[in-house]
Amino acid sequence: MHATFDLDRPANLAAAFALLKSEGAAALAGGTNLIVDMRAGRERPQRVVSLDRLEALRGIRQTGGQVSIGGRTTVTDLLLSPVIAKTAPALVESARLFAGQMVRNTATVAGNIACGSPAADLVPPLFALDAKLTLVSARGRRTRPIDSFFTGYKTDIRRPTELISRISWKAPTSRSCALFYKLARRKGDAITVVGVAVALDVDRGLCTRARVALGAVAPTVIHAREAEAILEGRPLTPELIDSAAESASAAARPIDDIRASAAYRRHGVRVLVRRLVTQAWERLA
Amino acid sequence: MPKTKVLAKGKATAAARDRSIALRVNGRIVEVRTPPHRTLLEALRDAGFVEVKRGCEKGDCGACAVLVDGIAVDACLTMAWTAEGREIVTAAGLGSREAMHPLQRAFVERGAIQCGYCTPGLIVAAQSLLAKTPDPSEDDIRHGLSGNLCRCTGYAKVFEAIRDAASEMRGARRRR
Ligand SMILES: Cc1cc2nc3c(=O)[nH]c(=O)nc-3n(C[C@H](O)[C@H](O)[C@H](O)COP(=O)(O)OP(=O)(O)OC[C@H]3O[C@@H](n4cnc5c(N)ncnc54)[C@H](O)[C@@H]3O)c2cc1C
Ligand code: FES
Numbered sequence: 001m002h003a004t005f006d007l008d009r010p011a012n013l014a015a016a017f018a019l020l021k022s023e024g025a026a027a028l029a030g031g032t033n034l035i036v037d038m039r040a041g042r043e044r045p046q047r048v049v050s051l052d053r054l055e056a057l058r059g060i061r062q063t064g065g066q067v068s069i070g071g072r073t074t075v076t077d078l079l080l081s082p083v084i085a086k087t088a089p090a091l092v093e094s095a096r097l098f099a100g101q102m103v104r105n106t107a108t109v110a111g112n113i114a115c116g117s118p119a120a121d122l123v124p125p126l127f128a129l130d131a132k133l134t135l136v137s138a139r140g141r142r143t144r145p146i147d148s149f150f151t152g153y154k155t156d157i158r159r160p161t162e163l164i165s166r167i168s169w170k171a172p173t174s175r176s177c178a179l180f181y182k183l184a185r186r187k188g189d190a191i192t193v194v195g196v197a198v199a200l201d202v203d204r205g206l207c208t209r210a211r212v213a214l215g216a217v218a219p220t221v222i223h224a225r226e227a228e229a230i231l232e233g234r235p236l237t238p239e240l241i242d243s244a245a246e247s248a249s250a251a252a253r254p255i256d257d258i259r260a261s262a263a264y265r266r267h268g269v270r271v272l273v274r275r276l277v278t279q280a281w282e283r284l285a
Numbered sequence: 286m287p288k289t290k291v292l293a294k295g296k297a298t299a300a301a302r303d304r305s306i307a308l309r310v311n312g313r314i315v316e317v318r319t320p321p322h323r324t325l326l327e328a329l330r331d332a333g334f335v336e337v338k339r340g341c342e343k344g345d346c347g348a349c350a351v352l353v354d355g356i357a358v359d360a361c362l363t364m365a366w367t368a369e370g371r372e373i374v375t376a377a378g379l380g381s382r383e384a385m386h387p388l389q390r391a392f393v394e395r396g397a398i399q400c401g402y403c404t405p406g407l408i409v410a411a412q413s414l415l416a417k418t419p420d421p422s423e424d425d426i427r428h429g430l431s432g433n434l435c436r437c438t439g440y441a442k443v444f445e446a447i448r449d450a451a452s453e454m455r456g457a458r459r460r461r
C-alpha cells in the first residue's frame with residue numbers, strides 16, 4: 001500500500017483508548033471500508049488501532065427482552081445467529097444481501113454504522129428496531145438512539161476517542177413484523193440504490209407502532225416520520241398505505257449518481273414502502 | 286468526508302517500523318519482515334505464496350482470498366500484522382499434487398479452470414462455504430461465491446465442481 005502508518009493491536013479497551021488519543025488515529029475493524037479508503041488516499045491516518053483483539057466488542061446476547069450485540073459482530077455472525085434470526089429478521093435479510101462472502105466474513109456492524117454512508121445496509125433495519133448505540137471512551141460510556149447518531153453526510157456525534165462497543169434493541173413481540181428490501185443493480189455484491197426497512201406492531205386490529213427507514217436517498221439514513229405518523233393508531237387500508245408511501249417518497253432527498261437518478265430513487269421509495277407495509281400488515285392480519 | 290485528519294502526502298509522522306512477523310501459513314511458520322502498512326496479500330506474495338492472486342485490491346474480485354482460522358477473507362483487506370497468531374491457509378495449502386483436496390480435483394476434472402487467475406480464490410471461498418454448509422443449494426453456492434469474479438468460465442462448471450466436491454466430502458465424512 002502507498003499509505004504509511006503505524007499499527008497497533010491493543011489487548012484491552014484501556015490500551016485502545018490510550019492509542020486512539022494520539023494525533024491522526026483511526027480504529028480498524030474489518031477494514032472493508034478503511035483499507036479501501038486508505039489505498040485510495042481518501043483516509044490518511046498516522047496510527048491505525050486494530051480492534052481485532054478486543055473481546056469486549058464481541059458477542060451476541062439476549063437477556064429477557066433485551067438483545068445486545070458487540071460492535072465487532074460481523075455480517076456473517078448475524079447470518080449464523082439464532083438470536084438475530086428471531087429478534088431482527090430485517091437485519092438478517094440485509095446481511096444476506098450484503099457484499100460478497102469474504103467481505104461479510106470480516107465487515108462489522110459498528111464499522112457499517114461508523115462509516116456513516118447513507119447506503120450502509122445494516123442501518124435502516126437498526127433504525128426500524130429503534131436500536132441504541134453504546135459509545136465508550138476513557139471518560140466513560142453513553143448510550144444514544146441510532147437515529148440521533150448521524151448529523152450529516154458521513155458525519156456523526158462520535159468523538160475520535162470513542163468506540164461503538166454495543167448495539168442493542170428490544171426483542172419484538174409476536175405481534176410485530178419487520179421487513180427489508182435492497183434495490184440494487186443486481187442481487188450479489190452491489191451498492192444499494194434504495195434500501196427500505198419497515199416494522200409494524202399490530203394490536204387488536206390497529207397498527208400501534210410503525211417504522212419506515214430509508215437508505216441511500218438522503219445524506220444519512222432517515223426515518224420517514226410523517227409516513228410513520230400516518231400509519232400509527234389506525235387499521236391499515238390500501239388508501240392509507242398509499243398516502244404513507246407518497247409521504248415517504250416526498251421525505252426522500254435523493255441525488256442523481258452513476259447508479260440511478262433521483263427520480264428513480266423517489267419512485268423506488270414509493271413502490272417499496274407501499275409493498276413492504278402491505279406485506280407486513282397482511283402477515284399480521 | 287475523511288474521518289481522519291488529512292495530512293499532506295508523505296507527511297505521516299509515525300515512523301513506519303519494519304518488524305519481523307511470524308505467520309503460520311499452510312501449517313508452517315514463515316518469518317516475514319514487513320512494515321505495519323503492508324497488507325496480508327502483499328506479505329504473502331513477498332514470501333512466495335504467489336497462488337494468492339492480486340486482482341482489484343479493493344475487495345471486489347476475491348482473487349486474493351485465503352482462509353484465516355478457517356474463514357475466507359480477502360487478503361487485500363487484511364493487514365499483515367493482524368494475521369500474526371492466526372492460522373492461514375491458501376488454496377495451494379488445502380492439498381498437495383499427490384493428495385489433492387476434493388475441490389482442487391473437482392475443478393480440474395470439471396474444467397472449471399480457464400485462465401486460472403480466479404481459481405485459488407474460488408476454491409478458498411468454496412471451502413469456507415462447505416465448512417458451514419456441507420450440502421449447499423444452488424442459492425447457497427451463489428451466495429458463497431458472491432465475492433468472486435471470474436471473467437472466463439461463466440461459473441457453470443465452477444458450480445458443478447463445487448457440487449461434486451461437496452458430495453465427495455460428505456461421503457468422506459460419513460465413512461469416517
Ligand atoms: C467489495 C465491497 C462490498 C461492500 N458491500 C457492501 C454492502 O453491500 N452493503 C454495505 O452496507 N456496505 C458494503 N461495503 C462496505 C463495508 O463492507 C461496510 O460498511 C462494513 O460494515 C464496514 O465495516 P468494517 O468492520 O470493515 O469497518 P472498517 O473498514 O474497519 O472501519 C470503517 C470505519 O468505521 C470505524 N470503526 C470501525 N469499528 C468501529 C467501532 N467499533 N467504533 C467506532 N468506529 C469504528 C473505522 O475507524 C472507520 O472509520 C462493501 C465493501 C466492499 C469492499
Ligand atoms: S485483490 Fe483482493 S478482492 Fe480483489
Ligand code: FES
Nearest residue numbers: 399400435436437
Ligand atoms: S478462469 Fe479466468 S478468471 Fe476465472
